[in-house]
Amino acid sequence: MLKKPGNVSKACRMHKVSRSQFYEHKRAFQQYGLEALIDKLPLAATHPNAIDNKTGPRIIELSLKHPAFGKQHRGGYRNKGRKPIETFEMGKKRLET
Structure with a gap:
């Protein structure tokens, strides 16, 4: 200055x-x-609610394979302690029967 x-x-x-x-x-x-x-971002390195590197690609893959399924079939990552893949597979079985 x-x-x-x-x-x-x-x-x-x-x-x-x-x-x-x-x-x-x-x-x-x-x-x-x-x-x-130099301005520094006030953000944490990772978001506390971020989905881990293993689960994220699996959710995307299943979403692309079955675009009509909503979040009730895939489930949330932290939804009542269930993992999204398990919830998704349960929904898929219900639809097939």
Whole structure:
């Protein structure tokens, strides 16, 4: 923001940041360098309700094979502790009988 010492208030107005924000950024830059100024996403590495790598492709495969079946046939991953494939197979047996 400021390459040489100057008027901090003028620079803050020009870049539309408050003086307190300027000094926070300045302090972070002095302590940690350029890496401190890069925006980081506030997200976790994985979503807590994410479907594991084994189950996801199986659900997609079955959904493509039987597009008319809704979620009541496939079931939810965390739906009452049942796995989606078991629920799906139970629904398939009911339809065949």
